[in-house]
Amino acid sequence: MLGSTADSLFWMFRYIERVENTLCMIESGFQLYLLSSSNLNNEWDAILRTNSIRHHFLKKNNSLDSLNIINFMLKDPKNFNNILILFEKARENARRSRVSITSEVWEAINTCWLYLNEELNKKINESKIQTIIKNTREKIALIFGFLERSMLKNEILNFCYLGTFIERFDNTVRILNTRYYLLLDEKKIRFEGYNNFQLEMILRSISSYRSFMWKNQNEIKANKVSYFLISDKDMPKSLMFCVNETIKNLRSIHKKNFPKNKSYQNALSIQKKIKQKSRNFNNYLFLNSLFKLNMTLAANIEEEFNFQ
Amino acid sequence: MTYFTKTYDEAFINENSVRTNYKKFISWYKNQDNDELTKINSDAMKFFENTGVSFKVYSSDKKENLIPFDIIPRIINSKEWDKLVKGITQRVLAINFFLTDIYGQQEIIKHGVIPVDLIQNNTAFLKQMIGLTPPNKTYNHISGIDLIKTNSDNYYVLEDNVRVPSGASYMIENRDTMIKLFPEPISRYKVSDNRNYAKYLSEILKKSSPKKSKINPNIVLLTPGIYNSAFFEHAFLADKLGVELVEGKDLRVINKYLNMKTINGWKRVDVIYRRIDDIFLDPLSFKEDSFLGVPGLMEVYRNKNVTIANAPGTGISDDKSIYSYIPDIIKFYLGQKPILKNVKTFKCRIKDELKYVLDNLNKLVVKEVHGSGGYGMLVGPLASKTEISKFKNKIKKNPYSYIAQPTLSLSTCPVYTKKGLTPRHVDLRCFALLAQEKVTVIDGGLTRVALKKGSLIVNSSQGGGTKDTWILSS
Numbered sequence: 001m002l003g004s005t006a007d008s009l010f011w012m013f014r015y016i017e018r019v020e021n022t023l024c025m026i027e028s029g030f031q032l033y034l035l036s037s038s039n040l041n042n043e044w045d046a047i048l049r050t051n052s053i054r055h056h057f058l059k060k061n062n063s064l065d066s067l068n069i070i071n072f073m074l075k076d077p078k079n080f081n082n083i084l085i086l087f088e089k090a091r092e093n094a095r096r097s098r099v100s101i102t103s104e105v106w107e108a109i110n111t112c113w114l115y116l117n118e119e120l121n122k123k124i125n126e127s128k129i130q131t132i133i134k135n136t137r138e139k140i141a142l143i144f145g146f147l148e149r150s151m152l153k154n155e156i157l158n159f160c161y162l163g164t165f166i167e168r169f170d171n172t173v174r175i176l177n178t179r180y181y182l183l184l185d186e187k188k189i190r191f192e193g194y195n196n197f198q199l200e201m202i203l204r205s206i207s208s209y210r211s212f213m214w215k216n217q218n219e220i221k222a223n224k225v226s227y228f229l230i231s232d233k234d235m236p237k238s239l240m241f242c243v244n245e246t247i248k249n250l251r252s253i254h255k256k257n258f259p260k261n262k263s264y265q266n267a268l269s270i271q272k273k274i275k276q277k278s279r280n281f282n283n284y285l286f287l288n289s290l291f292k293l294n295m296t297l298a299a300n301i302e303e304e305f306n307f308q
Numbered sequence: 309m310t311y312f313t314k315t316y317d318e319a320f321i322n323e324n325s326v327r328t329n330y331k332k333f334i335s336w337y338k339n340q341d342n343d344e345l346t347k348i349n350s351d352a353m354k355f356f357e358n359t360g361v362s363f364k365v366y367s368s369d370k371k372e373n374l375i376p377f378d379i380i381p382r383i384i385n386s387k388e389w390d391k392l393v394k395g396i397t398q399r400v401l402a403i404n405f406f407l408t409d410i411y412g413q414q415e416i417i418k419h420g421v422i423p424v425d426l427i428q429n430n431t432a433f434l435k436q437m438i439g440l441t442p443p444n445k446t447y448n449h450i451s452g453i454d455l456i457k458t459n460s461d462n463y464y465v466l467e468d469n470v471r472v473p474s475g476a477s478y479m480i481e482n483r484d485t486m487i488k489l490f491p492e493p494i495s496r497y498k499v500s501d502n503r504n505y506a507k508y509l510s511e512i513l514k515k516s517s518p519k520k521s522k523i524n525p526n527i528v529l530l531t532p533g534i535y536n537s538a539f540f541e542h543a544f545l546a547d548k549l550g551v552e553l554v555e556g557k558d559l560r561v562i563n564k565y566l567n568m569k570t571i572n573g574w575k576r577v578d579v580i581y582r583r584i585d586d587i588f589l590d591p592l593s594f595k596e597d598s599f600l601g602v603p604g605l606m607e608v609y610r611n612k613n614v615t616i617a618n619a620p621g622t623g624i625s626d627d628k629s630i631y632s633y634i635p636d637i638i639k640f641y642l643g644q645k646p647i648l649k650n651v652k653t654f655k656c657r658i659k660d661e662l663k664y665v666l667d668n669l670n671k672l673v674v675k676e677v678h679g680s681g682g683y684g685m686l687v688g689p690l691a692s693k694t695e696i697s698k699f700k701n702k703i704k705k706n707p708y709s710y711i712a713q714p715t716l717s718l719s720t721c722p723v724y725t726k727k728g729l730t731p732r733h734v735d736l737r738c739f740a741l742l743a744q745e746k747v748t749v750i751d752g753g754l755t756r757v758a759l760k761k762g763s764l765i766v767n768s769s770q771g772g773g774t775k776d777t778w779i780l781s782s
Contacts, residue, residue: 001571002552002554002558002568002570003558003570003571004558005568006402092534093544095360095539096542098547098553099543099546099547099552103359106360107359110358111358308557308558308568
């Protein structure tokens with residue numbers, strides 16, 4: 001496989017995953033807006049910071065108006081990470097690697113792109129936001145469905161998944177990092193303004209509220225949320241799950257040579273770090289170091305496989 | 309809606325009388341519900357949109373456009389087609405001999421068949437190719453021969469495209485679409501398959517590989533990238549061929565061989581099916597600032613360590629001033645009478661012919677020698693007086709750059725509209741593949757149709773559409 005093809009596959013799925021994650025966050029914010037929650041401003045603030053776009057947004061806007069934020073995140077050209085731009089990039093990479101993906105995967109990406117362009121280039125009113133998010137998430141699920149069902153189980157697929165899980169790790173660690181103070185052990189410090197509601201919002205912003213409640217007998221506690229999002233190997237958005245998948249895919253690409261490779265070694269060290277997480281760790285520093293390690297891992301992959 | 313056409317129509321003799329080829333189709337068509345047809349027509353466009361079949365017109369925005377597809381097939385019987393195949397085969401072989409000669413001994417000039425200045429002063433003649441024999445002595449592996457029909461037995465060759473002819477992907481997609489939309493009428497006929505194009509293309513590319521690597525040669529398709537107007541076709545063909553789609557940045561010359569950058573390091577490349585123009589191939593030999601090609605590629609080619617399909621320099625034979633000599637070229641190399649007709653061509657470089665052209669501009673079609681895509685041409689009968697006088701000055705300034713041809717009455721075929729069938733002018737691009745002096749002509753080709761009433765310009769960049777082309781097997 002060409003290095004540049006691996007590059008396109010990897011980034012195609014980073015962008016698709018980023019779109020999905022961004023939509024989840026918009027949806028969680030929008031739900032609060034509909035409930036006229038008193039926590040609304042805090043939540044939007046956290047969401048904007050998670051996406052590193054708070055500064056850009058506040059340049060143009062004086063207040064955290066919900067519909068302005070949603071518009072900004074979906075389609076404002078001043079936001080380089082808006083949904084339209086992200087999906088455009090995903091499709092561009094799909095076009096570059098068109099020969100490597102099946103026509104089913106390609107058409108799923110292309111129809112999603114056609115849909116977003118049609119819907120987001122119109123004026124977006126309140127009543128349409130949920131429909132757009134729901135339809136887009138369904139179309140993304142279709143992409144992943146065809147990816148699973150129609151592609152050969154070879155290194156092409158491995159690079160698609162590497163992009164997906166590197167990006168998902170990045171997303172989860174960003175969400176945690178923005179609100180690290182909520183996850184401190186309750187016995188030690190009780191942060192002012194801390195409440196279960198905000199923990200719930202973390203879970204909702206990655207669409208994992210129900211699965212958490214199911215696993216934890218409907219009881220929300222900071223240490224449990226923290227374990228769920230960081231260490232639970234069954235939870236598809238947890239850091240542990242993401243790094244395990246990354247390791248699996250790296251092994252499969254490298255075949256017998258994997259122990260020697262830097263990317264593989266670095267992925268293992270991330271896994272080890274999560275396993276060894278002690279009860280007395282410093283949340284902020286811990287999460288921050290995972291965030292940086294994941295970035296290094298992505299750079300290792302790009303270098304090792306001759307991306308361009 | 310009445311069906312009326314001044315020129316030869318391929319389907320109707322008159323409103324009430326259908327030609328043999330179309331009888332079964334038209335009788336099926338007449339029994340269809342019009343609303344249903346309207347729906348199928350819009351389904352067809354949706355189908356193309358979803359599969360991403362698109363092309364780009366060169367303009368500032370990045371917009372992708374669909375080439376309009378007309379759901380009424382063009383039908384050609386086997387007798388007519390057999391003659392075309394023979395004629396195309398003859399031209400393709402003669403062109404290859406011509407290229408071999410013109411970059412070699414130049415016998416054709418020595419014998420006075422072609423004037424030397426036509427070659428010497430021609431920008432399409434690549435000095436870098438003189439004395440260089442390409443692997444397997446093949447230049448035009450892939451040719452796209454454009455034909456027009458004027459009456460029941462006359463086809464004319466309009467152009468021989470042997471640089472980087474495009475359109476094969478639309479030919480295949482059109483057939484796929486027809487089978488999905490109209491399974492019934494297509495099954496009433498015995499229509500020859502054209503979707504074997506990729507299979508034949510793959511075969512000739514393998515055969516064209518330099519000797520040392522004949523077994524499983526590594527073939528790549530070289531594209532300028534996703535912003536190129538024909539990128540869809542590049543990806544489509546690479547996919548069907550099962551080869552890597554590469555850009556110049558993926559390739560590098562290492563130790564006299566061409567290599568591509570893979571996830572496991574460098575891998576040797578044996579055959580390039582290139583979809584970039586000559587001048588971009590190698591910045592060391594041609595355009596210095598080109599990023600699309602590979603530095604040193606021509607040196608590898610000279611050492612016969614890689615095949616480039618089509619060979620650089622083939623453009624000299626599809627030059628519009630050489631075009632008028634193709635019948636002589638066929639006679640010279642093959643000793644045969646040309647099977648297909650050429651359109652009478654006036655060369656503005658010759659004094660008497662220039663005078664005739666300038667005096668009769670309102671009757672002629674004037675073309676730039678190196679133009680393509682229907683740009684830079686004058687259609688005399690449709691042009692205004694000011695346009696004609698402007699063009700007159702252009703020709704006078706640079707007579708070497710222009711040729712002129714009489715306006716031919718292109719045949720029409722019915723196209724679908726909500727109000728019923730209506731005639732539009734068509735041409736036909738046929739694809740021919742060459743390896744080891746054997747020519748394969750693909751059954752069918754791409755019918756291009758001018759969708760504006762009365763228009764003779766069928767190019768997709770100027771609002772033309774396409775049709776599926778059915779060759780009936782005998």
